[in-house]
Amino acid sequence: MTLTATRPATRAAATARPRRTGRRWPLVALLAVLSVLTVSPFLAMFVVALSPAGEPTLPTRWPSALTFDNIAHVLSTSGFLQWTLNSLVYSAVSVVIILLTASMAGYAFAKKRFPGRDAMLWTFLATMMVPFQATLIPTYVLVSDLGGVDTFWGLIVPTLANSQAVFLMRQFILGLPDELFEAAKVDGASELRVYWTIVVPLTRPILATLGVFVFLWHWNDFLWPLVIGQSDATRTLTVGLTILRTEELQLSLLMASAAVSVLPCLLVFFLLQRYLVNSIAMTGLK
Known part of the structure; x- marks a missing residue:
């Protein structure tokens, strides 16, 4: 009786976990997009700073090389x-x-x-x-x-x-x-x-x-x-x-x-x- 009573509960819990994880994906995706939007200006600043002088760089094109x-x-x-x-x-x-x-x-x-x-x-x-x-x-x-x-x-x-x-x-x-x-x-x-x-x-x-x-x-x-x-x-x-x-x-x-x-x-x-x-x-x- 105990085994039969606990098996359905275990199966229900196992099937419920993926649903909870699936519900979090939109929030994770939103946070990832916001993180990229927040960090992108800093990354662009460093890329332009390391671009060769006088060479076209962001936002028109990626620099051919990076230099200090x-x-x-x-x-x-x-x-x-x-x-x-x-x-x-x-x-x-x-x-x-x-x-x-x-x-x-x-x-x-x-x-x-x-x-x-x-x-x-x-x-x-x-x-x-x-x-x-x-x-x-x-x-x-x-x-x-x-x-x-x-x-x-x-x-x-x-x-x-x-x-x-x-x-x-x-x-x-x-x-x-x-x-x-x-x-x-x-x-x-x-x-x-x-x-x-x-x-x-x-x-x-x-x-x-x-x-x-x-x-x-x-x-x-x-x-x-x-x-x-x-x-x-x-x-x-x-x-x-x-x-x-x-x-x-x-x-x-x-x-x-x-x-x-x-x-x-x-x-x-x-x-x-x-x-x-x-x-x-x-x-x-x-």
Whole structure:
């Protein structure tokens, strides 16, 4: 009786599985098409960048050969390496300082009790509603009066007050159990030790995610570096690329410069993608 009762159920389950798989094919095909449409501009950029100079290439025809001469020519262009180094300094220093200050502020807003905490938090978050263009002129006048024009500190400091980063850190730290912090206090740990031994290790996924976002924000930033950087000593890569566009360069050279500017972003993403996935998984569990 048991065998005869289970055999039909097993056959029904076996016949139902292919149907479920068959129903997913349209979704898989749609996602594949969207992926190709998303990646194709980047592939076209790299193909044009590697095409021989002066030879017809995409979208008219496929290049006859691929070469790195355009990239070598762009790297040897006066000021290009300096612009790239300036962008790396601008992005890396901003990432380190913003992650440090945002994690400290997020910990204070999430786990500390002090007068005016909520009012301070919501006032700080209200600055997210104000576009940067509205405060561009007052910020420039202030930095100029302090002698920060065409300097790295004038380029970096005004962008460090990141309310979105503080908000993300606060929301993540709110999910951490209070018992951990209470146990650390009972053991006599100082606030700095609690932050360094509990908050920082447990927030690594969100720190990595936020680090990628902050790096991309600053690497692609254009308006503030354009206003504050007035020489090659502080000019970033995004501003330098606009200078190259004003010159009569071939399309392959412009695409080579764009391809070089994209590589650091891809490298940062591939290095930290494991933490990005962990952050999404932990957020889903919460």
